[in-house]
Amino acid sequence: MTASLFSRLDQHQPSNPDSCSIRLNGIEHQVPRSMSVAAALLYLGQRATRTHPVSGQPRAALCHMGVCFECLVTIDGQQSQRGCMRPVTANMSIITTSKGQSE
Numbered sequence: 001m002t003a004s005l006f007s008r009l010d011q012h013q014p015s016n017p018d019s020c021s022i023r024l025n026g027i028e029h030q031v032p033r034s035m036s037v038a039a040a041l042l043y044l045g046q047r048a049t050r051t052h053p054v055s056g057q058p059r060a061a062l063c064h065m066g067v068c069f070e071c072l073v074t075i076d077g078q079q080s081q082r083g084c085m086r087p088v089t090a091n092m093s094i095i096t097t098s099k100g101q102s103e
């Protein structure tokens with residue numbers, strides 16, 4: 001195990017040049033560029049990506065490899081995008097259908 005494989009989240013400070021600005025549900029945040037959208041949501045404390053269409057229960061990213069489709073969000077106006085398959089980019093707009101910060 002090497003240090004380069006694992007790093008603490010608090011090492012990614014907003015002043016870090018490897019960070020970029022995104023808008024999550026209309027609120028601007030700084031996140032590391034190396035993250036997927038699904039990982040960035042977790043980094044920001046937003047676990048729920050959407051609500052189940054029948055039960056209304058919050059859903060969250062599960063597999064983080066493009067299989068389960070639990071991470072669907074709207075990215076730059078494109079609905080139903082798998083957040084785990086898209087890296088964050090500067091000025092990206094991400095909309096979840098679940099607005100809860102800790103669901």
Ligand code: FES
Nearest residue numbers: 064067068069084
């Ligand atoms: S977390 Fe499973 S498809 Fe994205």
